[in-house]
Amino acid sequence: MWQGISVLQLLVFTEAWGNEMNAQDIRTHAADALAVSDWEAVAKVMNTPSIKQADNTLRSTSWLMQQLTAVVDPATGATEADIILGTLQKATIPRVRAAYDRMSSVGIDLSDDQVQVMLPVLSAAGNWPAGLVEKIMETGIQIVSPAGEVVTAEQCQKVMIFDAGREAEQVIRSRLSTVTAQMDNLQNVDSETMTVVEYQAAVDAIVGA
Numbered sequence: 232m233w234q235g236i237s238v239l240q241l242l243v244f245t246e247a248w249g250n251e252m253n254a255q256d257i258r259t260h261a262a263d264a265l266a267v268s269d270w271e272a273v274a275k276v277m278n279t280p281s282i283k284q285a286d287n288t289l290r291s292t293s294w295l296m297q298q299l300t301a302v303v304d305p306a307t308g309a310t311e312a313d314i315i316l317g318t319l320q321k322a323t324i325p326r327v328r329a330a331y332d333r334m335s336s337v338g339i340d341l342s343d344d345q346v347q348v349m350l351p352v353l354s355a356a357g358n359w360p361a362g363l364v365e366k367i368m369e370t371g372i373q374i375v376s377p378a379g380e381v382v383t384a385e386q387c388q389k390v391m392i393f394d395a396g397r398e399a400e401q402v403i404r405s406r407l408s409t410v411t412a413q414m415d416n417l418q419n420v421d422s423e424t425m426t427v428v429e430y431q432a433a434v435d436a437i438v439g440a
Contacts, residue, residue, distance in 0.1 A: 252277070252378055252379075252382060252386065252387070252390045253390075254390050254391055254393070254394035256277070256377050256378070257273060257277065257377075257387060257390060257391060259377075260276055260277065260281070260377040261273040261276040261277060261377075261387075264276060265391070270384035270385070270387055270388045271384045273384065273387045273388075274382055274383055274384040274386070274387050276377070277376060277377045277378040277382055277387060278376050278378060278381055278382060279376055279377075280374040280375055280376050281374065281376065281377065282374065282375050282376070282377060283372055283373075283374060284372065284373045284374070284375045285342035285371065285372050286341070286342055286370065286371055286372070286373070287340050287342055288338075288340070289337055289338030289339060289340055290334070290338050290339060290340075290341050290370065291334055291335070291336075291337070291338035292312075292316060292334050292335050294338065295312045295315060295316065295334070296310075296312045296316075298312070299311035299312040299315065299363075299366075300312070303360050311360065311363055311366075314357060314359055314360070314363065315353075315357070315359070315363070315367070316331075317357065318353050318354075318356060318357030318359070319331035319334070319353070321357075322353070322356075326345070326349075327349065327353070330346070330349075340371065341367060341368070341370050341371030341372075342371035342372050343371070346371065347368060347371060347372060350364050350367055350368050351364055351368075410437055410438060413437040414434075414437055417433055417434065417437065
């Protein structure tokens with residue numbers, strides 16, 4: 232892959248290329264497609280939402296009222312936030328009441344498993360507008376793609392090429408360290424004990440000429 236590229240060019244290339252997508256993520260999520268170098272399939276996997284991403288931010292009643300301002304009842308002016316808070320206030324289940332009290336103070340974590348389970352129940356009980364419970368649940372947990380953004384087959388391939396370059400770079404750096412140490416050792420050898428031919432052969436053996 233790297234034939235025709237000098238050591239210096241490769242080191243410059245690996246330092247200059249910056250990639251946001253992680254090669255290990257491609258190996259983890261698109262192993263089958265990667266194994267046959269099907270880059271279109273790799274991109275499809277990396278673009279498909281499949282990973283749960285939790286947001287542990289504590290959400291308070293103030294946040295709710297600031298974010299959910301859409302009016303759902305023109306007659307009363309009730310907003311989406313009013314619908315949710317009304318449901319919580321009317322709840323007789325102790326843990327729901329506790330959640331409301333906590334939301335009124337420090338806030339609650341909408342990604343919490345118990346909260347995620349309870350939200351659809353509250354939605355049904357309070358007859359929430361269509362899509363409202365999904366909006367709240369997705370604030371706590373989103374299903375995202377492995378890439379985190381839309382990527383192309385070419386971008387996926389370049390990420391793996393870059394990763395191969397990094398691996399080659401490590402081999403080269405290791406080799407350079409070895410060559411440096413061996414040349415330092417040779418410098419400490421009394422050259423008078425060697426003929427020109429022997430000395431040249433020693434250098435050639437070190438640098439691989």
